Amino acid sequence: xxxxxxxxxxxxxxxxxxxxxxxxxxxxxxxxxxxxxxxxxxxxxxxxxxxxxxxxxxxxxxxxxxxxxxxxxxxxxxxxxxxxxxxxxxxxxxxxxxxxxxxxxxxxxxxxxxxxxxxxxxxxxxxxxxxxxxxxxxxxxxxxxxxxxxxxxxxxxxxxxxxxxxxxxxxxxxxxxxxxxxxxxxxxxxxxxxxxxxxxxxxxxxxxxxxxxxxxxxxxxxxxxxxxxxxxxxxxxxxxxxxxxxxxxxxxxxx
Numbered sequence: 001x002x003x004x005x006x007x008x009x010x011x012x013x014x015x016x017x018x019x020x021x022x023x024x025x026x027x028x029x030x031x032x033x034x035x036x037x038x039x040x041x042x043x044x045x046x047x048x049x050x051x052x053x054x055x056x057x058x059x060x061x062x063x064x065x066x067x068x069x070x071x072x073x074x075x076x077x078x079x080x081x082x083x084x085x086x087x088x089x090x091x092x093x094x095x096x097x098x099x100x101x102x103x104x105x106x107x108x109x110x111x112x113x114x115x116x117x118x119x120x121x122x123x124x125x126x127x128x129x130x131x132x133x134x135x136x137x138x139x140x141x142x143x144x145x146x147x148x149x150x151x152x153x154x155x156x157x158x159x160x161x162x163x164x165x166x167x168x169x170x171x172x173x174x175x176x177x178x179x180x181x182x183x184x185x186x187x188x189x190x191x192x193x194x195x196x197x198x199x200x201x202x203x204x205x206x207x208x209x210x211x212x213x214x215x216x217x218x219x220x221x222x223x224x225x226x227x228x229x230x231x232x233x234x235x236x237x238x239x240x241x242x243x244x245x246x247x248x249x250x251x252x253x254x255x
Contacts, residue, residue, distance in 0.1 A: 034070045036090040037220075040078035040143075041167055045193045045251050046112070049075050055251045056112055060094060060220070062243060066234050077167040078143040085221055096221040097148050106228040110217035111235055114187040115255070116142075116149065118210040119176065126182060131156050131212050134183065138162035140172050141185035149185070149213055170194050177203070183210075189253050204254075 039057070042049040046056040052073055064071050074090055081093040082100055095112075096102060118134060120126045128134065135156040143165050146154045157163045162181065166172055169186055173194045176184045184191065188209055195203035222228040238244050 034072050035064060035092060036072050036074055037092045037094060038074045038076050038081040038084045038090045039094045040081060041075055043169060043187075043190055044197075045189060045253075046114075046187075055247060055253075056094065058247055059238070059244070060111070062247075063231060063234050063238050066238065067230055079167070082221065085223060088223070091223060092227070093221040095218045097216060097218055099147050099150065100144070102221055105221040105223065106225045107219040107221055108228050109232050109235065110219055112218050113215040114218065115189070115211075115215050116145075116185060116213045117188050117191075118183045118185055118212050119188070119191055120183050120208050120210065121176065121179070122206050122208050124182065126208070128210055128212075134212075135159035136161075137182035138180075139183045139185060140164045140166060140175050140181050142169055142172065142187075143167040145185050148216060153213075170198075173198060176207075189251075192254055 037060070039047055041047075043056075044054055046054050048054040048057070052061075057073065061071055074084065076084060078095070082096060082102060082105070084090045085093040085105060086101075093105075096105075096107060098107065118128065118139075126137070128137075131152045133156075134153070135158075137160060139157060139160050139162070141149075141157070141164070145165055146157060164181075169190055172184045172186055173191060175181045177195065177198065191207075192202065192204055195207075220228070220231060222231070
């Protein structure tokens with residue numbers, strides 16, 4: 001009987017040890033796996049979908065590389081990024097704002113800022129001085145602009161004769177350049193890039209940039225607080241590096 005009890009103890013110990021090994025192996029595999037990250041559709045010069053490049057993606061990829069993670073980007077309409085991460089289909093989501101539905105998610109420190117503005121054709125000679133003035137004009141904004149840009153903007157656009165939000169920002173620029181709308185609401189660097197691409201040269205001298213909005217800070221949303229804290233630390237170091245300075249110089253942003 002004594003021998004049988006000792007044998008049972010040894011068997012139980014061996015079983016527990018095996019489970020610990022399996023668990024440790026799984027943890028290691030999970031830690032070293034590729035991270036899936038949702039990101040809004042093409043937003044050059046920040047996001048160039050066809051090449052997995054652009055200022056935003058190159059910066060984020062470099063930070064995750066220093067953390068030891070390869071990344072895989074999942075491109076979705078801007079408004080769906082938080083939906084995917086809340087459903088557990090991705091590990092992180094880019095370009096998240098505190099005005100969005102981020103309950104249950106871990107937001108990083110701000111990693112990028114967009115300078116949104118109301119942009120009109122100079123030939124229209126439109127003069128405005130406040131967000132409220134927008135209510136008299138036809139406008140096309142980026143997707144989720146009515147969430148990101150706050151309550152005053154949302155109230156004004158409800159009174160507009162025409163208001164649309166589009167996930168494809170190239171179509172925004174096209175509508176303005178063809179005279180179909182009075183304003184586009186978008187980041188000035190995105191407008192400069194897309195209008196240059198469409199017209200063959202910079203179109204900034206032919207538009208009026210109405211700076212009605214403060215810069216909008218964006219965060220990376222994570223499902224893991226531990227991963228978010230590591231990202232914050234690596235981002236702080238990266239932004240003090242020559243690599244980051246060279247990346248900023250490469251894209252020559254308007255301010």
